[in-house]
Amino acid sequence: MKIAFYGSSLVSAYWNGAATYYRGLLRALAAKGYDITFYEPDVYDRQKNRDIEPPDWCKVVVYEGTVDALQRAAKEAAAADIVIKASGVGFEDDLLLDRVMAAARPSALKVFWDVDAPATLAELRTDPALSLHGALKGIDVVLTYGGGDPVIRAYRGMGAAECIPVYNGLDPETHHPVSPDRRFEADLGFLGNRLPDREARVEQFFLEPAKRLEKQTFLFGGSGWQDKPRPPNIKYIGHVPTRDHNAFNVTPKAVLNISRSSMAENGFSPATRVFEAAGAGACIITDYWEGIELFLKPDEEILVVRDGQDLVDVLSGLTHERAREIGRRALARVLNEHTYEHRAAEADKIFRSRLHRTEAAE
Missing domain, CATH: 3.40.50.2000 (Glycogen Phosphorylase B;)
Structure with a gap:
């Protein structure tokens, strides 16, 4: 299955606390057979401060921080079985959400992945103009990397069909015991x-x-x-x-x-x-x-x-x-x-069960 994932950055952890989460989880999903493309904007000097090169388990598409480049990248969501827009991408997030979800096929699983639920929910409570308010009705599932029951209740109260935490975890290949320095x-x-x-x-x-x-x-x-x-x-x-x-x-x-x-x-x-x-x-x-x-x-x-x-x-x-x-x-x-293999197993189960629903409804 093909995943189009729109996030802040996979190749740079510079001013990007979600990098470890993305890397660990997506690598574990790739090991389960998912074909993943990660789309990230060239903003905040992240590309100048890369700490990894694009990995062999995920294709990385870096697009310019312009509206035209964003729209071209968003159109590529049409080729995916699972379309994921993360929170906090960092460039025209509202526009990106609108364009990505509009480009997704009717049968695709549409996911909003919130990597900072407290901040996102605070924005939703104070800004009725955010695109996410309307988009929640068409999104199949909201995934979060934290928050538990308080966040689940908040998202459901705002119209989300489902909200499920997929917590942070450990990637033992990158974080492991070493000698003191x-x-x-x-x-x-x-x-x-x-x-x-x-x-x-x-x-x-x-x-x-x-x-x-x-x-x-x-x-x-x-x-x-x-x-x-x-x-x-x-x-x-x-x-x-x-x-x-x-x-x-x-x-x-x-x-x-x-x-x-x-x-x-x-x-x-x-x-x-x-x-x-x-x-x-x-x-x-x-x-x-x-x-x-x-x-x-x-x-x-x-x-x-x-x-x-x-x-x-x-x-x-x-x-x-x-x-x-x-x-x-x-x-x-x-x-x-608590490894990302454990988390990927959870995400895989979520994806597969809900993909069957979207296919049946088509």
Whole structure:
């Protein structure tokens, strides 16, 4: 079966948090026999900051960031059995959704894949002019990579026929244990781009605890933080390319996951970083969000903190031996239950059952 997938970028993780999700899931679907073409616009300097070349398991079509190029790319949806428009493509998303769904054959399975449901739902609630409002009636299924029951209820309330989470996962071929790297030595590492609804939580869970733990060392990675005031025991290293993520995760005593505010409020939204770090065998400390226990067991496979004081207490008492044991347990859990092979099996089941429906209705 042919899939036409319209997303932000498959070949660049630059300002593109969905890259790991796309790569892991689509590679696993390709292994199941799907013929996939990924369409992405040339915007935000992503093509200048590629961290992989187009893979052999997926054709990548990069189109210019112009309306004409977008319309030409959208027309190619007519050749696909499954047409997928992701959220947050980054160039004329409304127009792209309209054109892609209009080009899809009546018998094609039409999917909206939301890779940031809290942000998308917030836009839908405040902007009645968004194309997605009307498009939901013609879309067969909304898939999300997080959100659980709160997101499902919200989408159904807005007219979606179905909404099903297909959560983030681990790609063991790209995220796995490696030897420590001296560049990333620290007591605690945090990796995340600067975003408006994350910044206050970074201050609460990372910057303020670092000030209070002046004898411990902190490693700060991610784009956009270069002018952010920080204490001298924090080393800022900027953007960390995907090839260095494994070493970044395994070298510090622990790594910190900080959810964006909207993700934490919705719950059931494990970031790709959680699975990447667990796949490398890292000891993960995460801020609290509802549903954590569905993915990793608190205190045994992941450490959970509710505020900056919790972070100070946990890190102060964390030994290297306990950190290594938590990392070992997390790795075993994600390999057993949370790889992209598991997620692709879910997506494959969704696709095949609903394709039969569209064929029968034709």
